[in-house]
Amino acid sequence: MSEKEIIELQLVERIKKDDESAFIEVYHLFWERLFNFGYKKLSKKEIVEGIVQEVFIDFWSKRGKLEIHTSLSSYLFTAVNYRIINQYKSQSIRDKYSEKEKSKGEQTSLSVEEKVLYNDLKSNIKKVVGGFPPQRQKVYKLRFNKGLSYIEIAQNLEISVSTVEKHLMRALKDIRISLRELTLSSCIIFGIDHFLNY
Known part of the structure; x- marks a missing residue:
């Protein structure tokens, strides 16, 4: 060794x-x-x-x-x-879905059922994030709404990178638990990144 x-x-x-x-x-x-x-x-x-x-x-x-x-x-x-x-796999699925929707021309891009599911998921995540402690909420929004890196978030909030990691780890865990209560198929259809920056 x-x-x-x-x-x-x-x-x-x-x-x-x-x-x-x-x-x-x-x-x-x-x-x-x-x-x-x-x-x-x-x-x-x-x-x-x-x-x-x-x-x-x-x-x-x-x-x-x-x-x-x-x-x-x-x-x-x-x-x-x-x-x-x-x-690569999830992007391929989204690309195929996107092409399918484009081929429909002026038709509605999502079915009524899919729209309801999409809105439910976004609403659910918004509710979960709204229940985060203030500091975790700030970390989450700086990461997913502003697109800041972990180091940038740490500098912005004057906390350690390790603390940023912990906040996001807990945030993503809470969101995953919340999503399990709905359906995983939506994550395949839309891609989880559509919902994180609600």
Whole structure:
């Protein structure tokens, strides 16, 4: 085992024990590399940035159950690659849906049922976000309404990047729970990004 792998293993063990400083160290160590890797594949800055952030959120939220059988590098790069593949798939579905709607010409782009579902989802998310504590609400809106990066949000609100991560992790978790109460099919039809910046 190389010295690099030993250091990574030690960082993972510290993260498993809720060591935020180890998580921030991993974040700074890998963020740019993961972003560059994703950007070469997807060439969409905001989407890739979101994918990398989601990987880190997922990584931190699952820290107590982490089982990394390869290296930390492989684990994180594989996670980003997997989400990029899913992005391709969901984008393909949305593109096909969009083309189908365009081919209808002046006909209504969404059926009555789809419109109701769409409005229900947006209303539901707006309600969930409205119930967030003030600080979490600010973080959420700066991320999804203004499109600011985690670092920009941290600087704007004078809080740590780790705090931004925690707020968004909890916000997205609450929204996912809320969405499960409706239907997942809408996320396939419209794409979840349509609703996050309600």
